Amino acid sequence: MxxxxxxxxxxxxxxxxxxxxxxxxxxxxxxxxxxxxxxxxxxxxxxxxxxxxxxxxxxxxxxxxxxxxxxxxxxxxxxxxxxxxxxxxxxxxxxxxxxxxxxxxxxxxxxxxxxxxxxxxxxxxxxxxxxxxxxxxxxxxxxxxxxxxxxxxxxxxxxxxxxxxxxxxxxxxxxxxxxxxxxxxxxxxxxxxxxxxxxxxxxxxxxxxxxxxxxxxxxxxxxxxxxxxRAYEAKEWSRGNDRSAAQIHQPTLDGESAPEPRKRREEDGELEHWTSMAEALAGPVGAHPGRKVPFLVRSNYGSSGHPGRRGVRTDQQPAATVTGRISRFVVFEHLDDNIVYEGSRFSMNEAGMLQSFPPDYPWxxxxxxxxxxxxxxxxxxxxxxxxxxxxxxxxxxxxxxxxxxxxxxxxxxxxxxxxxxxxxxxxxxxxxxxxxxxxxxxxxxxxxxxxx
Known part of the structure; x- marks a missing residue:
């Protein structure tokens, strides 16, 4: 209930x-x-x-x-x-x-x-x-x-x-x-x-x-x-579902394939789309300068015991479970469709924002x-x-x-x-x-x- x-x-x-x-x-x-x-x-x-x-x-x-x-x-x-x-x-x-x-x-x-x-x-x-x-x-x-x-x-x-x-x-x-x-x-x-x-x-x-x-x-x-x-289901999500192919055409890392396309479910009704990492971090707010998008995040930790929720995610997805290892999450930023490079890892301010703490929370x-x-x-x-x-x-x-x-x-x-x-x-x-x-x-x- x-x-x-x-x-x-x-x-x-x-x-x-x-x-x-x-x-x-x-x-x-x-x-x-x-x-x-x-x-x-x-x-x-x-x-x-x-x-x-x-x-x-x-x-x-x-x-x-x-x-x-x-x-x-x-x-x-x-x-x-x-x-x-x-x-x-x-x-x-x-x-x-x-x-x-x-x-x-x-x-x-x-x-x-x-x-x-x-x-x-x-x-x-x-x-x-x-x-x-x-x-x-x-x-x-x-x-x-x-x-x-x-x-x-x-x-x-x-x-x-x-x-x-x-x-x-x-x-x-x-x-x-x-x-x-x-x-x-x-x-x-x-x-x-x-x-x-x-x-x-x-x-x-x-x-x-x-x-x-x-x-x-x-x-x-x-x-x-x-x-x-809406609930996030990795198997139903597609990178191309939230942006045009030209904007989001991205290489995968370590041979990982992109998830299957996400389909809107009737039971979702009028629920809002999940909140993505980009929505939380892309824009400047307070002392947070905003994070460049698009980006990929590779977690070395699963999410609540669900293997399907670990691995690589784009900025258009929610983060994997934020744990004490959040500082080890690797963030990849894009030069073009074929090259990625490692960008700056999440700051504590950003990690807190992914937990829904307000910006500038005084860690x-x-x-x-x-x-x-x-x-x-x-x-x-x-x-x-x-x-x-x-x-x-x-x-x-x-x-x-x-x-x-x-x-x-x-x-x-x-x-x-x-x-x-x-x-x-x-x-x-x-x-x-x-x-x-x-x-x-x-x-x-x-x-x-x-x-x-």
Missing amino acids: TSSAPHHSVLDKPFVLDLFAGPGGLDVAGHVLDIPSLGIEWDKSACLTRYAAGLDTLHADVSSVRRDAFESLPPEINVLAGGPPCQTYSVAGGGAGRKALEEVKGYIERLMAGDSDEEIDKELKKLSDPRTALVLEPLRYAIQATRSPNRGNRPYDVIVLEQVPAVEALWHHYALVLENTGLPDGTKYEVVVDVLDTETYGVPQTRSRAVLIARREGLGEPALPAPTH SGTAQAQQVGNAVPPLFGAHLLSAALGLPAPAPHALRTPWQPATEEQRAKLRSQGCGAADDCTARCPRPQDQAPPRSVSLPRKKKTSPR
Whole structure:
């Protein structure tokens, strides 16, 4: 079921708590919708980006805040949102989370039954990759809200979650217990779950995400956001479909052939065409000078596990999934029909724009490509929040205006609130060594034996 652009919010004053907030994808979405938010993020560089962008932030570990500082959170927060780290569930990761799906479902059941947090924490430490357990944190926050004197034991009204497609099974299990079992205090929710493609919401990038939207019983049946743009299908697309042959006659790279011609499908109806890389990057805006077209992009990374979405794309297609490897994407520019040469790779500003961040978003700190790749595409996030709250869909060009960064005074104030000091981290901030992912364990290779 999808939303049909309702006319008023289901909440009078929505206020979002963004768990695992990253550099600010959902918070930027909230900004576009005029919805306040507070993000919790433990990566120092992502927090520096957030401070520079003027976003309210706690530089903290999500689990630690729940255990030790939940009562310090603003009591008026009524929307819980977040995208737990995906490395252990992503097809690009080691797969520890995918292997532990059934085990994690068991922990969901136990949390809803009111089992001891301390006992569950002891057992979660035994997981091969502790990041796998972070997918439970939104549920644990929902439960903790009903036990919070500062909130008057009031549950969250709306929950919005997104993750890689491999987590869809867990979101369905979330839905099962939220609808049928309810939180330990008896609060129940109505829930919808599905896997959505970001290009169908105007993001100039193909990226699939497992989404959960829940509303507390009595606030109306939730719905997924209705798509605004056509889905991108590589096999149905043709370079000649968007430009004349003289304009787009291009050589292929490494012997790759062009996709089959795209045919308009009846079910596309009045949906807009997907947003291409050229639409996002060709024109000058803010400090972005505009990128010369036509160009080809070769990705060394697939898109949401779909092999058909990887490889070479032209500027008339959406980008492949933007990940931490976006800085490695090779851009080829054209001299004539027979010669290509390597042009400049995407800047962080351009990479952010392919994620639908506004131009001039103030990427800061280190590992900026990883920040960009880990973020929720803000335009997609705006569609999710709009559907969850019953608001009209955001305008397609809502995020095309250059972002106005925080002043030095504003940035210092935000960091004082989030870290404890205007220009430095303090003892309350997560330690850098605690942020390193666990080392993968290499199994000894089996010796090859010659057949007798």
